[in-house]
Amino acid sequence: xxxxxxxxxxxxxxxxxxxxxxxxxxxxxxxxxxxxxxxxxxxxxxxxxxxxxxxxxxxxxxxxxxxxxxxxxxxxxxxxxxxxxx
Numbered sequence: 756x757x758x759x760x761x762x763x764x765x766x767x768x769x770x771x772x773x774x775x776x777x778x779x780x781x782x783x784x785x786x787x788x789x790x791x792x793x794x795x796x797x798x799x800x801x802x803x804x805x806x807x808x809x810x811x812x813x814x815x816x817x818x819x820x821x822x823x824x825x826x827x828x829x830x831x832x833x834x835x836x837x838x839x840x841x
Contacts, residue, residue: 770832771825778818784808788827795819 756764781799785792798808799817810817821828 767829767832770828771822777821779821781817781819784819787821787824 779787781792781795785795788795795808796817798806799810799819801807808819809823810819812818
């Protein structure tokens with residue numbers, strides 16, 4: 756493994772660790788996924804396992820664990836890296 760590959764793997768690992776420890780609000784989740792807040796709420800309540808967003812009630816809102824979006828996190832990281840190198 757080259758030095759650059761090790762650094763990249765370290766950044767991805769750090770992003771995944773952060774995702775494991777962070778919960779988002781409905782608003783933050785909507786912004787992260789690029790969808791409307793109502794869509795997030797509908798996906799929390801859906802029975803369709805392909806579209807379901809896992810969340811826990813928190814006060815009058817929801818706590819949404821970021822770890823369920825690992826694929827999106829890695830994709831966004833890779834896109835940022837690609838855009839910075841251009």
